[in-house]
Amino acid sequence: MVARTGEQYLSGLKDHRSVWVNGQRVTDVSSHPGFKGSLAGMAGYFDWQHVEQDECLIENETGDLVNVSHLIPRSREDLALRHKGLRALARYSVGMLGRTPDYVNVTFAGFAGQPSLWRAAGNEEGHDNLIAFQKEIAAKDLSLTHTIVHPIVDKRIPDYEGVNQQLALRKVGETKDSIIVNGARILATLGPFADELAVYPAHPVPEDQPEIALAFSVPMNAEGLKVLCRDHYTVDRNVFDAPFSSRFDEQDAFIIFDNVEIPKSRVFCDSNPAVFNTVMRRGWTGNIMQQTVIRALTKLEFAYDLASRMADVTGQNQRSDTTQMLGELWSFAELTRSALKAAEDGAFDYGDGTWICDERPFIALRPTMPGWMVRTNDILKLIGSHNLLATPAEADFEDETLKPLLAHYLRGADDANAKDRARLFRTAWDMAGSALGGRVELYERFYLASAARNYSLAHMMAQRTQDWQNVPDFWAATDKITEKYQLGR
Numbered sequence: 001m002v003a004r005t006g007e008q009y010l011s012g013l014k015d016h017r018s019v020w021v022n023g024q025r026v027t028d029v030s031s032h033p034g035f036k037g038s039l040a041g042m043a044g045y046f047d048w049q050h051v052e053q054d055e056c057l058i059e060n061e062t063g064d065l066v067n068v069s070h071l072i073p074r075s076r077e078d079l080a081l082r083h084k085g086l087r088a089l090a091r092y093s094v095g096m097l098g099r100t101p102d103y104v105n106v107t108f109a110g111f112a113g114q115p116s117l118w119r120a121a122g123n124e125e126g127h128d129n130l131i132a133f134q135k136e137i138a139a140k141d142l143s144l145t146h147t148i149v150h151p152i153v154d155k156r157i158p159d160y161e162g163v164n165q166q167l168a169l170r171k172v173g174e175t176k177d178s179i180i181v182n183g184a185r186i187l188a189t190l191g192p193f194a195d196e197l198a199v200y201p202a203h204p205v206p207e208d209q210p211e212i213a214l215a216f217s218v219p220m221n222a223e224g225l226k227v228l229c230r231d232h233y234t235v236d237r238n239v240f241d242a243p244f245s246s247r248f249d250e251q252d253a254f255i256i257f258d259n260v261e262i263p264k265s266r267v268f269c270d271s272n273p274a275v276f277n278t279v280m281r282r283g284w285t286g287n288i289m290q291q292t293v294i295r296a297l298t299k300l301e302f303a304y305d306l307a308s309r310m311a312d313v314t315g316q317n318q319r320s321d322t323t324q325m326l327g328e329l330w331s332f333a334e335l336t337r338s339a340l341k342a343a344e345d346g347a348f349d350y351g352d353g354t355w356i357c358d359e360r361p362f363i364a365l366r367p368t369m370p371g372w373m374v375r376t377n378d379i380l381k382l383i384g385s386h387n388l389l390a391t392p393a394e395a396d397f398e399d400e401t402l403k404p405l406l407a408h409y410l411r412g413a414d415d416a417n418a419k420d421r422a423r424l425f426r427t428a429w430d431m432a433g434s435a436l437g438g439r440v441e442l443y444e445r446f447y448l449a450s451a452a453r454n455y456s457l458a459h460m461m462a463q464r465t466q467d468w469q470n471v472p473d474f475w476a477a478t479d480k481i482t483e484k485y486q487l488g489r
């Protein structure tokens with residue numbers, strides 16, 4: 001058994017990493033009181049893979065049980081196996097945790113499954129390191145964050161020019177066993193709570209700036225690696241009062257590489273734009289989006305059930321405005337399920353014997369999903385209304401004076417129990433309205449880059465892969481048929 005438990009995960013964090021939160025440098029995140037809830041949530045994820053072991057764990061080639069997200073799919077059946085496992089993992093937080101370690105695990109399984117892309121253009125060593133690293137992540141059950149986006153000071157200027165260029169993460173030196181890098185990256189979700197930070201290609205880089213064409217992984221405690229946390233949104237409450245904010249703040253961080261030494265054994269692309277600019281072109285979307293869409297589906301189905309229960313308990317379930325919104329929510333979930341099925345049904349061997357989903361349904365979902373997620377939160381608020389705030393805490397229900405009053409005044413329709421009712425609305429508020437809920441909404445909007453950019457990419461892809469002749473075809477075919485009727489003469 002190599003899949004770790006929560007306790008094993010927590011003990012791995014005591015490594016003197018350099019994390020800043022609220023002006024304070026934290027060297028032992030595992031004992032920082034502000035992180036207690038988040039770490040309980042993350043430790044719970046590692047325990048969950050054992051509780052749901054039939055779905056979450058698989059045997060590797062040495063017979064050890066590893067997380068299913070390390071599987072390199074070699075067939076349609078493998079993709080189905082991974083689907084089941086990722087679904088079970090997403091159920092743990094009903095998709096409110098976007099960056100559980102399976103996200104980066106799936107990414108690296110996809111990379112390792114495309115060796116011909118990484119072995120190209122003189123990158124044999126980088127390729128070998130990548131293959132070995134993917135096995136190491138699985139064998140040690142490491143938790144990875146990733147940071148692939150270059151910070152931009154001024155969006156009027158191209159990414160790698162002028163003031164923007166000065167921020168770029170770049171190679172600045174080399175020793176016998178390491179390369180030295182400097183620069184910054186946005187963002188690293190899970191940054192302070194991960195074991196390693198992976199850097200890999202996102203947007204293409206200019207050919208004449210090879211020093212920024214880098215892919216590597218580095219332990220979070222590397223000298224010079226600075227992790228700047230945003231405000232932490234965990235609330236020190238029990239899970240009844242704050243089911244998400246008490247334990248699922250996965251914490252985003254801005255990352256500064258201040259002359260960080262990256263061991264050469266962890267470098268997968270060293271100043272090689274030819275590799276950097278091609279590895280993401282084939283298979284990345286179809287691979288990673290199986291994980292992200294399964295998570296999104298889990299969340300949308302949860303939101304639909306939550307909203308339906310809120311409508312029941314307030315007696316709004318026959319009102320047409322409410323049923324329309326419930327139907328809208330169900331439709332989001334069903335369209336997501338259908339797109340996922342289409343992508344999986346259309347899977348094929350992308351090369352190197354690795355099976356990857358058809359990316360087209362995912363390319364369409366990628367910019368569309370953020371709008372659905374925002375609307376989902378909107379619907380939870382519209383159906384919830386003031387009820388979202390008329391929610392006594394669990395402790396209130398234990399107070400002898402309050403208990404009978406709450407049972408009377410805050411019961412639900414059809415005599416629904418007041419405490420159950422409060423829990424329902426607390427869950428909805430924590431999902432859609434709390435500080436953490438607001439952060440998760442921002443995550444949904446941007447974690448795969450902005451919708452605007454992704455719609456543009458969808459259009460570019462559509463133009464590249466198909467010769468669109470619908471308009472001239474219509475003119476040519478239909479005009480001819482109706483010619484003899486001399487329309488408009």
Ligand SMILES: Cc1cc2nc3c(=O)[nH]c(=O)nc-3n(C[C@H](O)[C@H](O)[C@H](O)COP(=O)(O)OP(=O)(O)OC[C@H]3O[C@@H](n4cnc5c(N)ncnc54)[C@H](O)[C@@H]3O)c2cc1C
Pocket residue numbers: 099145146147148149150152159186187188189190203204252439442443444446447448449450451453456
């Ligand atoms: C809560 C949250 C968590 C996040 N977690 C992570 C994380 O863990 N790891 C991570 O790497 N990122 C993470 N992100 C960052 C996310 O990737 C960026 O916020 C996202 O890319 C949106 O950036 P933007 O607003 O600049 O939008 P965009 O305009 O989409 O720009 C994104 C990048 O793409 C470039 N770009 C824009 N248009 C084009 C184009 N036409 N062609 C090529 N490039 C283009 C931009 O210059 C920029 O570098 C997270 C974001 C949020 C909000």
